Amino acid sequence: MEEDYPAELSSGDNFVAGPLPDEPEETETVDVAAIERQARQELLRVEAELNQRWPETKIEPSLDRIKALVTVLGDPQKTYPVLHVAGTNGKGSTARMIDALLTRMGLRVGRYTSPHLQLVTERIALDGMPIPASRYVEIYRDIEPYVRMVDGAGGPPMSKFEVLTGMAFAAFADAPVEAAVVEVGLGGTWDATNVADGQVATITPIGIDHVEYLGSDITGIAGEKAGIIKPGSVAVLSEQEPEVQKVLLARAIEVDATVARAGSEFGVLQREIAVGGQLLKLQGLGGVYEEIFLPLHGLHQANNAALALASVEAFFGAGKDRQLVIDAVREAFAEVENPGRLERVRAAPAVLLDSAHNPHGARALAATIAEEFAFRRLAAVVGVMADKDARGILEALEPVVSDLVVTRNSSPRAMPLDELNDLAISVFGEDRVVAEPSLDAAVETAVALVEESEDPEEPLAGGGVLVTGSVVTAGEARTLFGKEPA
Numbered sequence: 001m002e003e004d005y006p007a008e009l010s011s012g013d014n015f016v017a018g019p020l021p022d023e024p025e026e027t028e029t030v031d032v033a034a035i036e037r038q039a040r041q042e043l044l045r046v047e048a049e050l051n052q053r054w055p056e057t058k059i060e061p062s063l064d065r066i067k068a069l070v071t072v073l074g075d076p077q078k079t080y081p082v083l084h085v086a087g088t089n090g091k092g093s094t095a096r097m098i099d100a101l102l103t104r105m106g107l108r109v110g111r112y113t114s115p116h117l118q119l120v121t122e123r124i125a126l127d128g129m130p131i132p133a134s135r136y137v138e139i140y141r142d143i144e145p146y147v148r149m150v151d152g153a154g155g156p157p158m159s160k161f162e163v164l165t166g167m168a169f170a171a172f173a174d175a176p177v178e179a180a181v182v183e184v185g186l187g188g189t190w191d192a193t194n195v196a197d198g199q200v201a202t203i204t205p206i207g208i209d210h211v212e213y214l215g216s217d218i219t220g221i222a223g224e225k226a227g228i229i230k231p232g233s234v235a236v237l238s239e240q241e242p243e244v245q246k247v248l249l250a251r252a253i254e255v256d257a258t259v260a261r262a263g264s265e266f267g268v269l270q271r272e273i274a275v276g277g278q279l280l281k282l283q284g285l286g287g288v289y290e291e292i293f294l295p296l297h298g299l300h301q302a303n304n305a306a307l308a309l310a311s312v313e314a315f316f317g318a319g320k321d322r323q324l325v326i327d328a329v330r331e332a333f334a335e336v337e338n339p340g341r342l343e344r345v346r347a348a349p350a351v352l353l354d355s356a357h358n359p360h361g362a363r364a365l366a367a368t369i370a371e372e373f374a375f376r377r378l379a380a381v382v383g384v385m386a387d388k389d390a391r392g393i394l395e396a397l398e399p400v401v402s403d404l405v406v407t408r409n410s411s412p413r414a415m416p417l418d419e420l421n422d423l424a425i426s427v428f429g430e431d432r433v434v435a436e437p438s439l440d441a442a443v444e445t446a447v448a449l450v451e452e453s454e455d456p457e458e459p460l461a462g463g464g465v466l467v468t469g470s471v472v473t474a475g476e477a478r479t480l481f482g483k484e485p486a
Helices: 032-050 064-072 091-104 133-151 160-174 218-228 242-254 299-316 326-334 359-372 390-400 417-428 439-451 471-480
Strands: 082-086 109-112 124-126 179-183 200-203 234-237 258-261 267-274 277-284 287-294 343-346 350-353 377-382 403-406 433-435 463-468
Touching: 032 133, 032 160, 064 133, 064 160, 082 091, 082 218, 082 299, 091 109, 091 179, 091 299, 091 326, 109 160, 124 160, 133 160, 160 179, 200 218, 200 299, 218 242, 234 242, 234 299, 242 258, 258 299, 267 299, 277 299, 287 299, 287 326, 299 359, 343 471, 350 471, 359 390, 359 463, 377 390, 377 439, 377 471, 390 417, 403 417, 403 439, 417 433, 439 463, 439 471, 463 471
Parallel strands: 082 179, 082 200, 109 179, 200 234, 234 258, 350 463, 377 403, 377 463, 403 433
Antiparallel strands: 109 124, 267 277, 277 287, 343 350
């Protein structure tokens, strides 16, 4: 399954120059666009097959199926070190930062994240980029016979997420990568990714989400997520509620893991809002890192940066008086891209996308809007999944939003428009809420609302549109504005 790369020519190679031909040889023109279209069609066929399986929202507390798959694949997840990332919010952002840091340190890195914004290939990244559609299809076809073997062994067939996890592990082994950054899909202990034993277990802030699967007891949720902390690993913990921290530390003691805690061993020392992001001074495990420009907004992203830095330090064994190369750290953070996280996709009026999909994420989003943006009028386009705390999301956004346009995305799990509209009116009041049946119409309405101004000479001054409420909503808005998957 290895890809073929052209061999580089060294100065020591010997060449004999022959006479030039009278006529240049004809070369076959490769229609790259046609090849990509064909690959996308095949990708759609593969996705149709995978969508016949259990969806990612349906889980069973068992690792038997994924263990059986990786066993017949030769345990690819054991052929490279893993940095495992769990938590409620910030997992994807932190994983991207860890990836950027490891890459800048000279490693070949694989990254597995979920869900995707626009295209499923985003989930499996090599060298910081999603794998091509053709490669995704190839990996699936390679492991498909083994998946069917596991399906036929009795019990429920493999879920879609389990198959995707097996694909990622196989892709990373085949590359091969020197480190894999693996984001938990849901929970921790029983998540398919937990067949990997992370050398570093990174845990972002834990809150209440996925109540139907993880329950509403935050200590129970913490216990589930603590399952990624493995014997002899380093647990790098963000700041947590005291009862959550107690559960995480108990797990670390149980498996004899080393612990690094935000606010104690590492953290954000200083933060200044800057054009296009923020300038940070971070306390790492190996010392202080100054003048770190992060092209992302919000205190939560600064905290994610500190968490990512400490995770990479732990991976390399950094400690007192042993720092990572500061210039490499600066370069890595400066180049971080995080699509769908307060991402600007239009300038006038400003249109921002954010994938906040629970109250915890919405509160962080609202705090960032209040602190770092000076909108005269902000219209929010919100589409939420039916299984989410829509009221909690709306209540978090209400103080910073002037007008609300509720809609629904294309997911069958999207909250019905009438239901979301009723909730929105109860939070915002009828005069501030508009309902639109489609996302494109909702965005058009929101833009029209912010273009209304008392000053006809500056109709767009200070106006903004925020599209949020779901990863699917943010992803579909990205496509609407012509952004490529990243």
